[in-house]
Amino acid sequence: MDTSKLGSSDRLLLAALNLISERGYNGVTTMEIAKAAGLSEKTLFRQFGSKQKLLEAAFDRYHYAEEMKKLFNEKLVWKLEADLLLVSRTYHEIMNRNRKIFQISLKDEGQLPGFRERTHKHPHQLLEILTNYFITMSDKGKMIAANPEMQAFSFMMMNYGAFQNDLDSHKNYPSISLEPFIQESIKIFARALRP
Numbered sequence: 159m160d161t162s163k164l165g166s167s168d169r170l171l172l173a174a175l176n177l178i179s180e181r182g183y184n185g186v187t188t189m190e191i192a193k194a195a196g197l198s199e200k201t202l203f204r205q206f207g208s209k210q211k212l213l214e215a216a217f218d219r220y221h222y223a224e225e226m227k228k229l230f231n232e233k234l235v236w237k238l239e240a241d242l243l244l245v246s247r248t249y250h251e252i253m254n255r256n257r258k259i260f261q262i263s264l265k266d267e268g269q270l271p272g273f274r275e276r277t278h279k280h281p282h283q284l285l286e287i288l289t290n291y292f293i294t295m296s297d298k299g300k301m302i303a304a305n306p307e308m309q310a311f312s313f314m315m316m317n318y319g320a321f322q323n324d325l326d327s328h329k330n331y332p333s334i335s336l337e338p339f340i341q342e343s344i345k346i347f348a349r350a351l352r353p
Contacts, residue, residue: 169195170202171216178213179258182265188212213262214276220259222252223280230287238301239348241291246317246340249284253321260325281318285310292351301351309351316343 164172173195177186188209192199206212229248234241253260263277288310296303320339323331 166195166197166201167205167215168219170197170205170212171219174209174212175216175220175258175262179261179265183209183213183262217259217263217276220256221280222249222256223283225252226284226287230291234291236295236298236300238295238351239344242313242344242348243340245288245313246344249317250321250324250336250340254324257325260321281314285314288313295351299353302353313347316347 170191174186174191177191177194186209188202189199191209191212192202195202202212206215226245226248229245233244285307289307292301292306292309295301296306320336320343323334324336
């Protein structure tokens with residue numbers, strides 16, 4: 159990615175994500191982050207105050223909740239299979255684009271106070287959005303009325319598991335690729351929820 163056209167804040171955020179995902183939170187200094195961004199350490203501290211606040215800002219900026227809210231507000235067609243395909247593909251696109259965030263959260267979560275809560279904020283928001291979608295679809299008679307929160311959670315875990323397999327370079331299930339998984343799992347999921 160060409161970062162020369164980005165503002166100083168975005169350059170610092172990306173440099174932090176790149177370096178911390180490679181070497182861990184404690185393995186990187188603010189001086190190294192600033193240098194990788196082509197900026198001074200003083201600029202880093204002026205804009206973010208600390209390495210932890212810089213990493214927190216990166217997580218808030220590049221996580222998926224805002225993009226998913228926009229998708230649900232603007233792009234749904236209120237057809238179960240089509241909507242779920244769109245949601246699943248968008249989720250995987252965002253997750254794969256931001257895979258360094260997840261590598262950091264898996265590696266360094268225990269070292270940063272308040273980090274666990276921050277990383278779980280986005281999945282909780284997605285659970286709420288999906289639950290509301292399933293309630294609306296049920297109210298419209300387009301899917302069975304059951305436990306919408308459990309349906310939303312099941313959908314999320316199905317996709318998160320596939321992302322984890324992808325994150326591990328398909329080590330666990332090398333013969334399963336993402337797009338055929340998305341298509342087949344959505345077909346099964348939608349068939350189970352149709353009235």
